[in-house]
Amino acid sequence: MIKTIKQIFSIFKNMHFQSLFANGLMAVFGMITLSIVYRSLTVVDIGIYIFFLSIIGLIDNLRAGFLTVTIIKFFSGTSHQRGNEVAGSAWLLSAIIAVIFFIINVPTYFIAKYVSDQGLSLILKYFAIISIVTLPCFMTDCIVQAKKRFDRMLWLRIFNQGSYTLIVFTLAFFNKLTLTTLLYTYIASNLFASTMVIILRWTMMDTIFRANKKTVLELFHFGKYSMGTNISSNLFGVSNTFVINFLIGPAALAMYNLGGKLLQIVEIPLLSFVTSGMPLLSTNYNKDNKAEMIYTLKKLIGMLTVALVPVVIVSVVFAEPIIHLLGGANYVSNEAPNLFRIFIIISLLYPADRFFAITVDVIHQPKVNFFKIIIMMIANIAAVFVGVWIYHSIYSIAFASVIPILIAIYMTYKPIKNYYNFSFFDIYRVGFNEVILLYRAQKDKLFKSASSGN
Numbered sequence: 285m286i287k288t289i290k291q292i293f294s295i296f297k298n299m300h301f302q303s304l305f306a307n308g309l310m311a312v313f314g315m316i317t318l319s320i321v322y323r324s325l326t327v328v329d330i331g332i333y334i335f336f337l338s339i340i341g342l343i344d345n346l347r348a349g350f351l352t353v354t355i356i357k358f359f360s361g362t363s364h365q366r367g368n369e370v371a372g373s374a375w376l377l378s379a380i381i382a383v384i385f386f387i388i389n390v391p392t393y394f395i396a397k398y399v400s401d402q403g404l405s406l407i408l409k410y411f412a413i414i415s416i417v418t419l420p421c422f423m424t425d426c427i428v429q430a431k432k433r434f435d436r437m438l439w440l441r442i443f444n445q446g447s448y449t450l451i452v453f454t455l456a457f458f459n460k461l462t463l464t465t466l467l468y469t470y471i472a473s474n475l476f477a478s479t480m481v482i483i484l485r486w487t488m489m490d491t492i493f494r495a496n497k498k499t500v501l502e503l504f505h506f507g508k509y510s511m512g513t514n515i516s517s518n519l520f521g522v523s524n525t526f527v528i529n530f531l532i533g534p535a536a537l538a539m540y541n542l543g544g545k546l547l548q549i550v551e552i553p554l555l556s557f558v559t560s561g562m563p564l565l566s567t568n569y570n571k572d573n574k575a576e577m578i579y580t581l582k583k584l585i586g587m588l589t590v591a592l593v594p595v596v597i598v599s600v601v602f603a604e605p606i607i608h609l610l611g612g613a614n615y616v617s618n619e620a621p622n623l624f625r626i627f628i629i630i631s632l633l634y635p636a637d638r639f640f641a642i643t644v645d646v647i648h649q650p651k652v653n654f655f656k657i658i659i660m661m662i663a664n665i666a667a668v669f670v671g672v673w674i675y676h677s678i679y680s681i682a683f684a685s686v687i688p689i690l691i692a693i694y695m696t697y698k699p700i701k702n703y704y705n706f707s708f709f710d711i712y713r714v715g716f717n718e719v720i721l722l723y724r725a726q727k728d729k730l731f732k733s734a735s736s737g738n
Contacts, residue, residue, distance in 0.1 A: 309438065313445040315610060317452050322542065322611040323603060324461045330532025333463055334402035334541045336469075338525040343411055344418065347381055350507040352426050355646050357566055358503060359430035371427060372491035375500040377507070379492070382419055385412040403529065406467065417471060424486045427611035429559055436486055443480045448473035451455040506650060524681050527668050536678050542611045542620045548604065549599070550631040556636050557584055565646045574704045579714070581643055582706065586715015586720075588635040599628040619678055626682040633689050636711065640696035647703050656695045660688035 322330060357371045389412030396408035415568045428436040440577055451469045455461040457642060481487050561584050568577035599606065603621040611620065644652045667687045671680025697708060 293423045297562040303712065306725050308443040310445045312549060313441075313449040317445075317449045318455070318542075319610050319612075320452055320461070322538075322615070324456045325466075327400060327538045329463045329534045330541075331529065331537040332403040333408075333466060334537055335529050335534065336406045336467070336524055337432045339403075339407045340411060340414055342522045343385075343415065344422070347378065347415070347422065348426075348450065351378060351422075352429070353562070353642065354503050354507040355426040355644065356430045356560060356562055357506070359427070359501075363472050367430075367489075368491045369495040369496060370381075370503070371488040371505050372494035373421060373496065374426070375489060375492040376495040376500060377424060377503060378419060382412075382416050383413045387692050388412070401529075406531070410467070410471070411618060414471060414474065417475045417478055421479050422476060422486050423488070424481040427488055427606070428486065430563075432560075432563060440477065440481060440486075444473060444477035447476050468527050491519065520573065523665055523669060524685070527672060527681065528678065532678060537619045539615065539618055540678055540681070542607065542615055542623075544623065546599075546606060546624050547627050548632055549595060550634060553591075554588060554634055554638060555589060558642060561639065562646065565643060569646050577646075578700075578704045581639055581700075582711045582714040583718050585635045585720050586711045586713070587641045588715070590715045590719045591631055591711060596628050596632060599668070600625050606634070617670055623678065623682050626679070627685075630689065633686070635695065636691050636693050638694075640693060640700060643700050644696045647700065651697050652696060652699050656692055660696070661690050663691055664688040669714050 288384065299511065321333070332558070345477045355370065355374050359367050362370065389408075392408040392411075397404040399408060421440065425439060427435065428440070448469060451473060452461065452466065455465050455469065524540070525537060528540055561580070564580055565577055568574075568580060600658050604616050607621045607624060608616045641656075642652055644650070664684065664687065667684035670683050671677070671684050674680070701708075
């Protein structure tokens, strides 16, 4: 019995589990917050706030795409001195980006009052201040990933999303939750989290004095292409958000978001394994272990896809009660459940899309992701506009989202195959076999522990 308990607790030391738990906790907080918001605000106000968060998310992903993969790639497994140079140079680049945002935000703040769309007006007013208050959190997130300190990532999620959920719940309890107070809560929770990581000295902010021109240029030239990896999924969501907001309306955007938000049950484990899997792929690449690297890639994609199949089946069957639980009874009879079904089926392609994207970066071909994004963007916008023009339906936008994902998978698979030849469909054979092996291994451990305990 004691041995079994020890084995259970040992799972918490696994970096994949720590990453999954940290991101899973964020998803739980996010779902609770969203449920409160959907029950407290009008559909139009929800649509405005979703539009605001989508654009803020795009701006943040531009920064994250530029620096996250770059920091992890150049920081992981290096010497202490080199790590300080990379962290300091990344801090310098991120500070420059924040200053540029601030300069741009000065005129846009005064332009905002002439913009009729409320969501766009909020963006023009506050995007720079949000970029600045989130900077310490962002840099800490990159650094703890590079250091594989996923225990710190867990606390970062609690400081940030936990405080946000707590304040939102308190405001809703006292009937003070409005679009304005929700916006201020978003800023306040990020400011609190940034203050905490500065106090705990997790930011490596002092290394900015170790920055040097050579490393800054090295990070810059890699980052300008690696941006494509991080913003791919976000960018298409934002383009769809624009189309829905301006052509169909904020109320439709609220329904579209509710159907898509539940994809966090897929996105969270996927993000967790991408986060913890990239250092493994980078290590194999740096050691020139091509076969091991590709096998790790196939195993990660295949196992995640196989694990998603039962999740997709359950989600398709029980879409209505799931939507009811999150958004309330008002959203069950509209498009939200069917949108959720469409999104969750398409999500089976996500593991291949995400892992191929980071692998292209790992083998030092970030240009592929850069050009991939341009082609995907053109294909997505064309498909969305054709769908809306012909059917004027929110479903056409959901169905159109599969086209850029297929393009992305094809464009990233080709250079990886050239690096080391392998069959695409072999990914799922390996994944299935690894899931079976994992199941048998865990079953044997449990039986052995139970037998020894008796």
